[in-house]
Amino acid sequence: MKARVTVYPRREILDPQGKAIRDALSRVGFAGVDDVRAGKSFEISLGTEDAAEAESTLRQMCEKLLANTVVEDYAVELIRP
Amino acid sequence: MKCGVVVFPGSNCDHDAYHVLKHVLEQDVTFLWHQDESLQGCDLVVLPGGFSYGDYLRAGAMAALSPVMAAVKRHAEAGGLVLGICNGFQVLLEAGLLPGAMRRNASLRFQCKDVHLRVERTDLPYTHTLRAGQVLRMPIAHAEGNYEDAPEKLDALEAAGRVVFRYCTPEGEVTPEANPNGAARGIAGICNAGGNVLGLMPHPERCSEPILGNTDGLALFAGVVAAAGAMR
Numbered sequence: 001m002k003a004r005v006t007v008y009p010r011r012e013i014l015d016p017q018g019k020a021i022r023d024a025l026s027r028v029g030f031a032g033v034d035d036v037r038a039g040k041s042f043e044i045s046l047g048t049e050d051a052a053e054a055e056s057t058l059r060q061m062c063e064k065l066l067a068n069t070v071v072e073d074y075a076v077e078l079i080r081p
Numbered sequence: 082m083k084c085g086v087v088v089f090p091g092s093n094c095d096h097d098a099y100h101v102l103k104h105v106l107e108q109d110v111t112f113l114w115h116q117d118e119s120l121q122g123c124d125l126v127v128l129p130g131g132f133s134y135g136d137y138l139r140a141g142a143m144a145a146l147s148p149v150m151a152a153v154k155r156h157a158e159a160g161g162l163v164l165g166i167c168n169g170f171q172v173l174l175e176a177g178l179l180p181g182a183m184r185r186n187a188s189l190r191f192q193c194k195d196v197h198l199r200v201e202r203t204d205l206p207y208t209h210t211l212r213a214g215q216v217l218r219m220p221i222a223h224a225e226g227n228y229e230d231a232p233e234k235l236d237a238l239e240a241a242g243r244v245v246f247r248y249c250t251p252e253g254e255v256t257p258e259a260n261p262n263g264a265a266r267g268i269a270g271i272c273n274a275g276g277n278v279l280g281l282m283p284h285p286e287r288c289s290e291p292i293l294g295n296t297d298g299l300a301l302f303a304g305v306v307a308a309a310g311a312m313r
Contacts, residue, residue, distance in 0.1 A: 009184070013229060016189050016263075040138075065146065068139055068175065070182035071229050 001046050001054050002079040007067045008039035042066060051078055082310045085113040085123030087153070087169075089144045094130035094166065097286040101302050102127075105289055108306055115147040124309040125162040126153055128169025130222070130284060140183060140225045141171030150176050162206060162309055163278045164301075167223055170270070170280030179271055179280050180238065181230035187263025191224040195295075196261050198269050198283060199249040202242055205276045206308030210300050216253045217246075217297040219283035221261055226282040228264035228271075235265055246270035246281055 009015040017038040025033045044061075046054050058076040067074040084102045088095045095112065102110045111121060115133075120126060134143035144150065150172070157163045157178050165173040173179045186192055200215045202208060211217075230238070238244060247267040248260045255267040262282070270281030285298025 013184070014187075016185050016187050016227075020189055065138070065142065068142070068182050070180075070231075071184055 001049055001051070003044045003046060003054060003058055004077045004079060005042040005044060005058055005062060005066055005074060006039055006077070007042075007062070007072050007074045008037050010071055010073050013071055039072075054078060082108060082125070082306065082313055083121070083123045084108050084110045084125045084127065084306070084309075085120055086110060086127045086129055087113045087115065087149055088129075089115045089131070089133035089147065089172075091133045091135055092129050092131035092168070094168075094284065094286060097284075098127045098129045098166065101286045101289045101299070102306070105299065106302055106306050113149055115144065115149050117149045118152055120149075120152050120156055123156075124313060125164065125305060126156060128153070128163065128165040128172050129286075130167030130169060133168055133172060136225075139175065141168060141173075141175040144168075144172045145175035145177075154178060157273070157278050160275055160277050162305060162312075164207065164305060165278075165280040166286065167221075167282055167284060170282055171225065173278065173280045178278050179273055180234060181228055181271070183225040184227040184229055184263075185225055186223070186227050186261070191222070192226070192261045193220070193222040194261070195219065196221050196269070196283060197249050197251050197253075197259065198246040199253050199255060200245070201247060202245050202272070205245065205272060205279065206312075207272075207279050207301050207305045208245060209308065210304045214253055216249060216251065217300075218251075218288070218295060219285055219298055220287050221283050223262070223282055226262040226264060228262075228268045228282075230265065238271060239266065241274065243271050243274070244268055245272050245279060246283070
């Protein structure tokens with residue numbers, strides 16, 4: 001089973017990278033961009049076909065390594081074959 | 082008294098820390114490889130600056146899971162001395178030995194310059210030779226020194242007296258202008274509840290000899306070496 005994990009700076013925390021990208025977008029002509037959050041995306045292949053097990057494992061991965069939950073939120077998405 | 086300097090792949094201030102301990106303070110020092118599972122009886126462990134594991138994922142995140150860190154955690158939990166400098170501080174945060182996290186500098190720029198630090202606490206093994214409110218000048222060199230934690234956790238950290246250094250003006254005033262990276266409440270260095278684990282972003286090992294034009298960092302090393310000798 002494949003999965004996509006996304007990690008983003010927490011909403012309440014100022015994201016200096018996102019802000020710089022938003023400003024750059026407006027400089028190249030994209031008006032009306034209210035907000036940009038810059039994060040990371042991971043594509044992970046797992047040996048299991050059990051969705052509940054995969055989701056549980058991926059959440060543990062996020063808690064232990066992929067995200068720093070002091071400043072980041074994460075989301076787990078299973079990609080059906 | 083024995084000191085150990087941990088070497089992660091990508092550490093680049095390991096030899097500087099070794100040099101200060103070995104040649105300036107004439108201590109018994111050894112390098113500890115990141116894959117070592119033992120601290121070889123070291124009383125003081127230094128996690129040096131650099132870019133461990135190329136800063137992959139997050140600064141310090143990969144190093145925090147390396148074999149040597151399991152031994153460093155046991156050492157810290159037993160009251161042993163652990164000093165994390167710059168990337169070493171980031172490793173301590175990622176390893177959960179100190180609270181909070183680092184974000185990119187608010188300026189989004191790598192900051193490489195001298196800053197001033199106000200000493201907030203002087204009853205620690207590292208700071209007992211300093212005066213409260215004393216201002217030290219030290220170099221910084223980092224892109225992720227923007228310290229952050231939840232407001233109530235920052236309140237608790239301050240209430241417990243665990244903020245050891247704050248960025249300040251040369252006169253000792255903590256101001257937004259004197260803060261080089263946007264760190265919450267001007268925090269440059271913190272300790273654990275026991276006071277035996279210290280992390281700071283500035284580089285005391287880069288200002289511990291007259292030939293470098295600044296010796297403000299030496300008191301920190303000399304202090305902890307004396308304290309470690311007394312603890313033995």
